[in-house]
Amino acid sequence: MSQAIDSFVSSNSGRFLEELNQFLRIPSISTSPEHVSDVAAAAEFVASSLKTAGLENVEIIPTERHPLVYADWLHAPGKPTVLCYGHYDVQPPDPLELWHTPPFEPTVRDGNLYARGSADDKGQMYMHVKAVEALFAVYGKLPINVKFLIEGEEEVGGASITKYVAANPAKLKADVALVSDTALYAEGIPTLCIGLRGLIYMEVEATGPMRDLHSGLYGGAAPNAVYGLIELLAKAKDAGGRIQIPGFYDQVAEPAPAEIASWKSLPFSEAEFLKKEVGASRLTGEADRMVLERVWSRPTLEVHGIAGGFTGAGAKTVIPATATAKVSMRMVPDQDPDQMYAAFEQWVADNTPAGIQTKVRKLSGGPAVIVNPEHPAIHQAAVAFKDIMNADTVFIRSGGSVPIVGDFAHHLGIPTVMMGLGLPDDGLHSPNEKFKLDNFYLGIRTVAHFFEKYGA
């Protein structure tokens, strides 16, 4: 643990925050066609930050959609190479009216930095950049070799980086990847994530009559696309939350008893989780599984949105002709995305109500990932984390997806250190997303310390 790094970080903390705020002011919403130029501006910002930090070969790589940003520093012969990943795109901020301060005007309140992308993932990606800058400032060089690959499509499926990684294994060759798009298990607990759920994101479209019909004249005899979609989707789960798609659970690998035992030892209050994080009247899902299992090692089927028919103010008496739902499946080891998608498509075909036609479109998909905690990089990351935070590092899973971790495993054959400094209540994808400022600085120090340990 280097006193010099720590001093550099504290004496530059104001500047680091101001730079991050500039980054957060760019509304780089990758899913919105009207924000294409903002996404490009965010890529420029990243490239310029990497150059300033001391990295070389900085390049903005055009893709079919949003650009990638690459940079490296490879002057530590005989030392391992770390591939640093992050994403500069963000989720849409809606519903806007629920934000206390505007999503793209970063604001500090009570030690938290509020902005869309503060934790997911601009703030966390920026920790890597500032760790490199600190190491260069203090030592004039890095203790290891590094490559950076930053994308702008993480929130829309990450198609371009997947292609790029598959096509450029030599350029991206590394010993391990570093991703900080994850969270601490809880405040003050150094945490490495060693498992992620996969995700298949789909649209299901239902059509009924050829046009919206008057419900007085046709009601009772004409099929209703909205109701047809409702009837279909309701059949996806039983009252206990168990998913009814044939074969859905066949490939699910149960976590080892030791892993389950370690989860049971983590501080977790179901009452607090319900009250402070979820805020509903009760939790749902598989009642015979503990909550951490349900969100970490169990597959899900979720409807993220639905729209059809008349949804304006007031009344309109139509039998809607079409309706669409956004549906995803979160997958766990060893579920195969292609097989799961085929099973879902078949289930939709088999369960579509009479008079209704349905179509399924896959928007993105990637498998679950597990990494081995015995890998030297994971081990050194755990030690570095413990040194900086003064507490034992815990190994957890996350229910979210970081598809790139699967791509790194598949195409580059390397594991990923998932060392995130977010907190469970950061509100990712929600109004009032935040990142704890202390964790931003802790993260910079931890990454720098990890590089030192891993290079020693």
Place this chain on the structure above:
Amino acid sequence: MSQAIDSFVSSNSGRFLEELNQFLRIPSISTSPEHVSDVAAAAEFVASSLKTAGLENVEIIPTERHPLVYADWLHAPGKPTVLCYGHYDVQPPDPLELWHTPPFEPTVRDGNLYARGSADDKGQMYMHVKAVEALFAVYGKLPINVKFLIEGEEEVGGASITKYVAANPAKLKADVALVSDTALYAEGIPTLCIGLRGLIYMEVEATGPMRDLHSGLYGGAAPNAVYGLIELLAKAKDAGGRIQIPGFYDQVAEPAPAEIASWKSLPFSEAEFLKKEVGASRLTGEADRMVLERVWSRPTLEVHGIAGGFTGAGAKTVIPATATAKVSMRMVPDQDPDQMYAAFEQWVADNTPAGIQTKVRKLSGGPAVIVNPEHPAIHQAAVAFKDIMNADTVFIRSGGSVPIVGDFAHHLGIPTVMMGLGLPDDGLHSPNEKFKLDNFYLGIRTVAHFFEKYGA
């Protein structure tokens, strides 16, 4: 049947159409707050048309929402009084992209007048006005007494006219009402409607977590408002379309065997109805009932629209906090709207899934209506229709609601002649709504002839 009336109508047909087009160009969408001034302009247009036609005491009556228009001519002592009703407001035109020509730019194609409100109800209401104008032009007076009461809230529940009718029985005293907000059974078949379904229109709102949650971090344990609403609404019907709300069918009066027999004798092709009007792969509903029963004398539960969660382009992985559906029940004799609403509310409370909270709001409600075909006005209307159209008049029901018919029965104690010249494929409430131009002129002649017969 008067040759003079017929000649007046044909020699003025171009002018009548041009005037109707002016009326149709006013986007008097009563449900949209941004169209309030258009609705007011439509009321002005109606008032001015009534004055021009020769009516007296024309008045625009302000209400809490959209104005009523009243006029009368009461100089036929000893003759009956007909209360002519219509509405000048229209449904929203969306989805706009499906219109072949803009909804508020009336266009004649193949003998049809395409515009929002052409058949429902501006064009049909205007037949009454032009019938009066023709009678005045030819005879200098009317064969009966008439009162006109035209509203601007029919498409949003008609609260103001209901209040007004209840409060002004003396002013509105009449022997019968005339409403043309209905359709011919088929091209060339003179048709009087003697039964209407009632309607309760509601919103159901579901809430789950306190905010939209990340489906990776919470999926499997947190309740989903969209899915909760889907699960709830799917329970409203069984696979055969039978509504599952306790007591839903208890008060349903079956039509008399003679009425059912007459429906069976009407020309009806289920295949054609399916193909030309509905345009789905098959019909739905109670399989043991013929289609005319399902749409005329059977109650329904319909979901007109649903919205919740992320519905934009692309992907957003949220567990939605809220979702809303527009739901209606069509009622038949002798179902009581208050009891039906209470039953629905109770059913929602009893069937809301765990972790979800629901709220039901009633937007409007009115009972079903049946009128007696033996009433002298109905009888003379049937004869007039037969005379003009050269075919026997049939008595049918309609699955739609004209709540004012119930108000006239309840508050004024009078039946209603429902003499509409629309056609089943007019596309009411749909894109490309139309009114057959020949029927517009036939309607003017039929109404004038009915007044002559009824006054004779």
